[in-house]
Amino acid sequence: MGPVSATAGPAASPDLALMPAGAPRRGGRPALSRLFRAVRSSRKATAGTVLLVIFILVALFPGVIAHDPPNASIYPRALGPSAQHLLGTTALGQDIFAQAIFGTRQVLIIAIGVGLFSTAVAVLIGVAAAYLGGLWDGSLGLLTDVLLVIPLFPLLIVIATYVQNAGTAVLVLVLTLTGWSYTARQLRAQALSLRHRDFLEAARVRGERRLYIILVEIIPTMTSLIVASFMTNALYAVLFGSSLQFIGLGDPNTVSWGTMLYWAENNEALQTGQYLWAIVPGVLIVTLGAAFALINYAFDEIGNPALRPVRGRRGRRGRLPAVARPAPAAAGPATADLATAQSPAAGQLTGPGGAILEVRDLTVTYAMERGTVTAVDRVSLDVAPGEFVGIVGESGCGKSTLLFAIAQLLAGPAAITGGSVVFKGRSLVGLTDTQLAAVRWKDLSVVMQSAMNALNPVKSIGAQFKDAMRAHGVSSRQEIADRSAEVLKMVGIDSAHLKSHPHQLSGGMRQRAMIAMAMLFTPDLVIMDEPTSALDVVAQRSLMVQIKELQQQYGFAVIFVTHDMSLVSHFSDRLLVMYAGQVAELGATREVFDSPLHPYTAGLMEAFPSIRGPRVELSGIPGTPPDLSRPPAGCRFAPRCPRATTRCAADRPELYQIGATQVRCLLHEHGRNSGIADPDLTGPQGVSSD
Numbered sequence: 001m002g003p004v005s006a007t008a009g010p011a012a013s014p015d016l017a018l019m020p021a022g023a024p025r026r027g028g029r030p031a032l033s034r035l036f037r038a039v040r041s042s043r044k045a046t047a048g049t050v051l052l053v054i055f056i057l058v059a060l061f062p063g064v065i066a067h068d069p070p071n072a073s074i075y076p077r078a079l080g081p082s083a084q085h086l087l088g089t090t091a092l093g094q095d096i097f098a099q100a101i102f103g104t105r106q107v108l109i110i111a112i113g114v115g116l117f118s119t120a121v122a123v124l125i126g127v128a129a130a131y132l133g134g135l136w137d138g139s140l141g142l143l144t145d146v147l148l149v150i151p152l153f154p155l156l157i158v159i160a161t162y163v164q165n166a167g168t169a170v171l172v173l174v175l176t177l178t179g180w181s182y183t184a185r186q187l188r189a190q191a192l193s194l195r196h197r198d199f200l201e202a203a204r205v206r207g208e209r210r211l212y213i214i215l216v217e218i219i220p221t222m223t224s225l226i227v228a229s230f231m232t233n234a235l236y237a238v239l240f241g242s243s244l245q246f247i248g249l250g251d252p253n254t255v256s257w258g259t260m261l262y263w264a265e266n267n268e269a270l271q272t273g274q275y276l277w278a279i280v281p282g283v284l285i286v287t288l289g290a291a292f293a294l295i296n297y298a299f300d301e302i303g304n305p306a307l308r309p310v311r312g313r314r315g316r317r318g319r320l321p322a323v324a325r326p327a328p329a330a331a332g333p334a335t336a337d338l339a340t341a342q343s344p345a346a347g348q349l350t351g352p353g354g355a356i357l358e359v360r361d362l363t364v365t366y367a368m369e370r371g372t373v374t375a376v377d378r379v380s381l382d383v384a385p386g387e388f389v390g391i392v393g394e395s396g397c398g399k400s401t402l403l404f405a406i407a408q409l410l411a412g413p414a415a416i417t418g419g420s421v422v423f424k425g426r427s428l429v430g431l432t433d434t435q436l437a438a439v440r441w442k443d444l445s446v447v448m449q450s451a452m453n454a455l456n457p458v459k460s461i462g463a464q465f466k467d468a469m470r471a472h473g474v475s476s477r478q479e480i481a482d483r484s485a486e487v488l489k490m491v492g493i494d495s496a497h498l499k500s501h502p503h504q505l506s507g508g509m510r511q512r513a514m515i516a517m518a519m520l521f522t523p524d525l526v527i528m529d530e531p532t533s534a535l536d537v538v539a540q541r542s543l544m545v546q547i548k549e550l551q552q553q554y555g556f557a558v559i560f561v562t563h564d565m566s567l568v569s570h571f572s573d574r575l576l577v578m579y580a581g582q583v584a585e586l587g588a589t590r591e592v593f594d595s596p597l598h599p600y601t602a603g604l605m606e607a608f609p610s611i612r613g614p615r616v617e618l619s620g621i622p623g624t625p626p627d628l629s630r631p632p633a634g635c636r637f638a639p640r641c642p643r644a645t646t647r648c649a650a651d652r653p654e655l656y657q658i659g660a661t662q663v664r665c666l667l668h669e670h671g672r673n674s675g676i677a678d679p680d681l682t683g684p685q686g687v688s689s690d
C-alpha cells in the first residue's frame with residue numbers, strides 16, 4: 001500500500017512512539033481520560049474524531065436519519081433533490097440519501113475490521129521479527145518485503161476476481177492479507193530501536209519470559225504508533241475496499257458507497273446528469289478517509305512532539321508543568337563518616353576461599369567489520385561478601401563491558417571468548433536465560449546507568465516492582481505491596497510514589513527507585529553501572545551515601561563502575577583502575593589514592609579538583625586511549641605516559657605485586673611477585689590479569 005501515513009517509519013527516533021504525557025495505563029478510566037486529553041489537545045485529532053463519531057452514529061442508527069428503504073426500486077426514476085428525496089433518486093428508482101446513509105455501515109465494518117486485523121498481524125510480525133532477531137527476523141522480514149514490492153491493486157483485483165460477489169467477511173480477509181506489510185515494517189523499525197533499551201535489558205535480567213517482554217514491555221511503549229497503524233490500515237480499507245466494489249468485485253447487491261459508485265457508473269450517471277448519484281458516495285469516501293488521516297497525523301504528533309506546530313510557549317492555560325521535587329534523603333551518617341567507614345568485609349580483602357564472585361582471565365571480544373576487538377583482556381577479580389569494589393577508567397576502557405560480561409548481559413557483536421565467571425560457586429558463563437533467571441535478581445541484581453531508560457516509561461513504579469517479584473514466584477498481592485513499599489522507603493521515597501510513572505519522578509528519585517527494585521530480594525551482589533552519571537553533584541553525593549548505608553545495613557557486595565574516581569574513592573573498599581581493556585592497578589582504595597603506582601592512576605587523580613588543600617591547575621591526561629583493534633606493541637599506556645622509557649614501547653608489562661597492590665607498569669618490575677601467575681596465589685587481593 002502507498003505511503004498514506006505520516007508516521008516517520010524506520011527513521012523514527014526511539015522515543016517517537018512513546019507517549020510521555022498520555023502514556024496509557026492498563027485498566028479503565030485513567031487510560032481513557034489520558035487518551036481523551038490527548039485527543040482534545042490536538043485540533044487534528046478533535047476534527048478527525050468528531051467526523052468519525054458522526055459516521056459511527058450514522059452507521060449504528062441509519063433508520064433514525066433515513067426513512068426510505070435503501071435498496072427498494074419503488075420511486076420514480078432519476079428525480080432531482082426534493083423534500084421527499086433530499087438527494088433525488090437513482091436511474092433504478094432508489095432514494096440516494098437512504099443509500100448513502102445505510103451504506104455507511106458496510107464501509108465502516110470493512111474499515112474497522114481491516115484496521116484491527118491488519119494492525120494485529122503487523123504488530124505480531126513486526127515486533128516478533130525485531131525482538132527475536134536471527135532467522136525469525138530474516139524470514140518474517142522477507143515475507144514483509146515481498147508483499148511490499150508486489151503492486152497491490154492488481155493483486156487485489158486478481159484475488160477478488162476469484163472470490164467474485166464476495167461478502168463483507170471475504171473482503172475484510174482479502175484486504176487484511178494484503179494490507180499489513182507497510183505498518184509491520186514501521187513497527188519492526190520501532191521495535192528494533194527499543195530492543196536494546198535498558199528497561200528491556202532490566203526486564204530480561206529480572207528473568208521475564210520473551211512473550212511477556214513483547215506483550216507487556218514492548219507493545220505498550222508503541223501505543224501511539226499502533227493507533228496510527230490502525231488508522232493507516234482503516235484508511236487503506238476505505239479506499240481500496242470502495243475501489244474494489246466500484247469495479248464490481250464485491251457483492252453489488254449490498255448497500256455501500258462503493259456499490260453506489262458501481263451502479264452509477266453502469267447507468268452513466270454523470271453523462272445523464274444524475275451527478276449526485278456519483279458525487280455523494282465519492283465525497284463520503286473522501287470525508288471518512290480524511291477522518292482517519294487526521295487522527296493518524298494527530299497520533300504521529302502525539303508520539304513525536306517535534307512534529308507538532310509550535311504554539312505559545314506557556315500553552316493554553318499559561319502554566320508550565322510542575323517539576324517533581326526530589327524526596328529528602330533518609331537520615332543517615334554524615335558523608336565524612338561514611339568516607340572512613342569500612343564495609344562488613346572490608347578488613348579481609350577477599351581470599352579465593354571466601355569470595356562470592358570469582359572472575360578469572362575474563363576476555364570479551366567484539367566482532368567488527370575491520371576485525372576483532374578485545375575490549376576486556378584477561379581480567380581476574382574476586383569480590384568478597386559485603387565488599388564494595390569500585391571500577392574506574394576513561395570511556396572505552398572496558399569497565400562497562402566487564403560489568404555486562406559478569407552479569408551475562410552481553411549482546412552481539414560482543415561475546416565472552418575466554419575465562420570464567422563463578423558466582424557463589426556456580427559458573428555463569430554459558431548458562432541459558434532460564435538458568436540465569438534463577439540467579440539474577442534474587443542473588444545478583446543490576447542497576448543500569450540511566451534510570452529513565454532502564455525503567456519502563458509506560459508502567460508505574462509499583463507495577464514494575466510487581467513484575468519483578470512475580471517473575472520470581474511471589475504471587476501474594478499483600479506480600480508484593482508490602483515489600484514494594486518497604487524497599488521504596490529504604491531508599492527514602494514515600495510509598496505513595498509506587499503509583500508514579502518514571503517521568504513523574506526527578507532523576508535522583510528514579511535512580512533510587514532502580515536501586516529499590518534491585519533490593520527487592522536483598523541480593524548478595526549488586527552490580528551498578530554508573531548509576532550517578534546523569535545526576536548533579538549534590539544528588540550524586542546523596543545517592544552514594546544512600547547506597548553505602550544500604551550496603552552496610554544489609555551486607556551485600558557492590559561492584560560500582562564509574563568514570564568519577566573521586567566520587568567512588570570515598571565509598572569503596574578496593575579500587576580497580578582499567579585502561580585499554582586491562583587491569584592497570586588494583587588495591588585498597590586508600591592505598592591507591594594515597595600513593596598511586598601506575599602513571600595512569602596518578603593522571604586520573606590529577607584530573608579531579610581537591611576540595612581541601614591549595615588550588616592547583618588540573619592537568620588531565622594528554623592524548624586518547626589506543627585503538628583496541630591495533631593496540632600498541634608494548635605498554636598500552638606508553639603513547640600517553642609521562643614516565644615512558646624506550647623499553648615501554650616494546651615490552652608488555654605484566655601485573656606486578658607491590659605490597660597489597662597490583663600494578664601493570666614496568667617501573668615496578670623489580671617488585672614482581674612470581675606467585676601472581678599462580679591461580680592458587682592470586683593473593684589476598686584477589687586480582688590478577690595476564
Ligand code: SF4
Pocket residue numbers: 598599600635636637638639641642643644645648653664665666667
Ligand atoms: S610501563 Fe612505561 S609506559 Fe607503561 S605505564 Fe609504566 S612507565 Fe608508563
